[in-house]
Amino acid sequence: MKIKRQGALISLMAAGALALTACGSDVNTPQGGATNGAAAPTGTSQVDCGGKKNLVAEGSSAQKGAMDVFSQEYQAACAGQQLAYTPSGSGAGVKQFTAKVSDIGGSDSPLKEGKETDDAATRCGGNPAWNLPLVFGPxxxxxxxxxxxxxxxxxxxxxxxxxxxxxxxxxxxxxxxxxxxxxxxxxxxxxxxxxxxxxxxxxxxxxxxxxxxxxxxxxxxxxxxxxxxxxxxxxxxxxxxxxxxxxxxxxxxxxxxxxxxxxxxxxxxxxxxxxxxxxxxAAIKSAKTKGSGNDLVLDLKALYASKAAGSYPLMLATYEIVCSKGYDADTAKAVKAFLSVAATNAQSKLGDAGYVPLPQEFQDKLLTAIKAIA
Missing domain, CATH: 3.40.190.10 (Periplasmic binding protein-like II)
Structure with a gap:
């Protein structure tokens, strides 16, 4: 399915760039890049391919269309490697990640302090898991x-x-x-x-x-x-x-x-x-990060409570949940390669699928975190 955004996508990406600079679908099959030939404000990344051949990810159905794009671009950048994504829902995504069934968990909300963060840390060999927001959509x-x-x-x-x-x-x-x-x-x-x-x-x-x-x-x-x-x-x-x-x-x-x-x-x-x-x-202008270091948790309360004219406040950010440390070497290498592609090269392909491509400034924050995975 290809969802047309027409020229309005340009305004959305510009607003998103301003917002994130200030803050510091089971059947979707996207095709093409930014609508009307407009280039999305996204960068490219040199990807260090290799490691585990078949990554496994599971979780949020909201980001299924984006994950399809990410997987296609990952295979194009890293021949012979792939990621399989199961859109089972965010709850299942967290559980499968903490149970070591998947390498990456997908969730429409960050890990909750307490049992979820504790279980994730256990899964990561005693190291904290990071919440990396890769997909935005209303x-x-x-x-x-x-x-x-x-x-x-x-x-x-x-x-x-x-x-x-x-x-x-x-x-x-x-x-x-x-x-x-x-x-x-x-x-x-x-x-x-x-x-x-x-x-x-x-x-x-x-x-x-x-x-x-x-x-x-x-x-x-x-x-x-x-x-x-x-x-x-x-x-x-x-x-x-x-x-x-x-x-x-x-x-x-x-x-x-x-x-x-x-x-x-x-x-x-x-x-x-x-x-x-x-x-x-316009709504994304209210988004701020509250996570510490490379744990990029968003504070969406101000956005949800906003009364600003012309702003649609009901937005969703989807996180990829990953180990900061604790993967074996092959898995860590492949996870970093996939996320590098998803955070950069693949972002320009998201507009036609109902998502908001990330601006360069936020990509830089994500790449800093991705490079720190060990």
């Missing part, structure tokens, strides 16, 4: 509602829907968000991830930051809202949403586009904001 609040060409929701309304407080599409809070225009009286059918998912964790973190008085369910990879019909993986959510009228759910932008789902505008207090390349790029 999360859509997608819906299917006959007769509704456009729906605007406030953070409070979204939190009310996903906690079961708002049950019908003509609820007064939804009507108010849409300028007094009442939508259908049809019941709302909430669709959520059934599996543990970093997308769920990010979505619930967003609700806690943007609608703290309404969302009191906390965060985490398991959906805590107490309502809804569960679906497996991002593709399962998108398929379920497209199958029945009156549904609403959260899913990565590329999956929503693939299924041609309608996506709600979000009004955080400065007017309704449609999910576009420009509005997603």
């Amino acid at each position: 999360v859509a609040v997608a819906y299917k509602l006959d007769g509704a060409d456009s729906v605007t929701l406030t953070p409070d309304a979204i939190a009310g829907i996903f906690s079961g407080q708002i049950k019908t599409w003509d609820d007064a809070k939804i009507t108010a968000a849409n300028g007094g225009k009442a939508l259908s009286a049809k019941p709302i059918t909430v669709i959520v991830r059934a599996d543990e998912s970093g997308t769920t964790d990010n979505f619930q973190q967003y609700l806690a930051a943007a609608a703290p008085s309404v969302w009191t369910k906390g965060a985490g990879k398991k959906f805590n809202g107490g309502v809804g019909q569960g679906a497996q993986g991002s593709s399962g959510v998108a398929d379920t949403l497209s199958a029945a009228d009156g549904t609403i759910g959260y899913v990565e932008w590329s999956f929503a586009q693939d299924k041609k789902l309608s996506m709600a505008k979000i009004d955080s207090g400065a007017g309704a904001v449609e999910l576009t390349a420009e509005s997603a790029g």
